[in-house]
Amino acid sequence: MSAMSNSNWSRRSLFRAAAGMAAAGTLAACGGNNGRGGSGSGTGLTQYFHAYGEAGTEQAIKKYAKAYQGADVTTQWITGSNFESKLFASLLTDQAPDLFEFHPQIQLIKSGQVADLTDLVTPVKDDFNQADIASHTVDGKIYGVRMIDDPQFFFYRKSMLEKAGIQPPQTLEELMEAADKLTTSKVKGLFLGNDLHAVIQPLIYAAGADTLNDKNEIAYHTDGVVQGLKTLRKIFTSGNLLLDAPADFWDPSALNQGLCAIQWCGMWAMPQFQQALGDDLGIMPFPKVSDAGKPAVYNGGWSMFVNAKSKNVDAAKEYVKWLWIDQKQYQEDWALSYGFHIPPRTSIAQSAEKLKSGLPAEGVRLFNEFGHFDRIGWTQAMITATEDVFANCVRKGGDPEAELDKCDAKVDAELKKLFG
Structure with missing residues (x-):
């Protein structure tokens, strides 16, 4: 879980009353449009991110989106407190994002809110930290793609x-x-x-x-x-x-x-x-x-989910596959160029020079020895x-x-x- 820039925000300041919140009209002012696809196909996708505290993160997410040729991808970069409640409230409306970052939680699966991404992850499943695969799996199906691990x-x-x-x-x-x-x-x-x-x-x-x-x-x-x-x-x-x-x-x-x-x-x-x-x-x-x-070392982190109720599920899945499965360079950039996060892809984590010595290496050792992951x-x-x-x-x-x-x-x- 990476830091938000608002000092009142607790990383686990939690969703308590989505039903009572205003519809997503309050969210219109939260994001910026600057992630436009190059020669996009005309499909428009919206993704929700909480505002990370590390400088450069918002620009990075929009840079990746802009590089994608398959669709126009707009990023809502949600500042302020209670990202969870804003996200959950928006999911109840027709202004809901096509894809969003969150943590694996079973109510999202049981309610049919998030799409099954097994077909995306299976070809590279062995290259993920297996604890991350387990924490995203229900009845043999994988929901969500881990982007970063945060000990x-x-x-x-x-x-x-x-x-x-x-x-x-x-x-x-x-x-x-x-x-x-x-x-x-x-x-x-x-x-x-x-x-x-x-x-x-x-x-x-x-x-x-x-x-x-x-x-x-x-x-x-x-x-x-x-x-x-x-x-x-x-x-x-x-x-x-x-x-x-x-x-x-x-x-x-x-x-x-x-x-x-x-x-x-x-x-x-x-x-x-x-x-x-x-x-x-x-x-x-x-x-x-x-x-x-x-x-004990608690491992937080963030994962990308596709909104199963979106009109653009297939296009959203394509984007998730492109960015969080295929583009290893962007995945490493996201994990290590702003703050330090452990890449959930084993191959990236093992080759990452920044994690090989000194205090970062000690962090990786403690993560491997004492780490605990969220249960879905x-x-x-x-x-x-x-x-x-x-x-x-x-x-x-x-x-x-x-x-x-x-x-x-x-x-x-x-x-x-x-x-x-």
């Missing part, structure tokens, strides 16, 4: 840890102690993002749990997760956590400007961190939570339910068991709707 880590100032006499924390308890030692009158020890949502899944994984299991049953309600929530509550109330930073976790400015010593962020921001901090930069996975846990059955409503747990436990001091019980009821209701 997330803790970034830290080596000099600040050395000065405080501490090693990179191996457990959540050690992270809490480190945050205390690193906090001064001017610097907070730790930044987890303004709403803490970014660390929900990492915490679950680091506790040895998961969102769902392979049978699409609840897997996050464990003693380890309860313990992790209690520790995060202590961190939240300690005075050692940076709250209300000028930009959210996806932006590197909190660490770069010296507001904190350790920041949760994504590999996308690594070039900006390195530019600001040089060699005074380390990364580490989310430290293990409880004895049952182990370090883990939907927006379920994500929102776990956000409520964090709001009520970590921020407000509620009882983790009671809050997880409430979450279970919501998630179970969703699972029944989806899987019977």
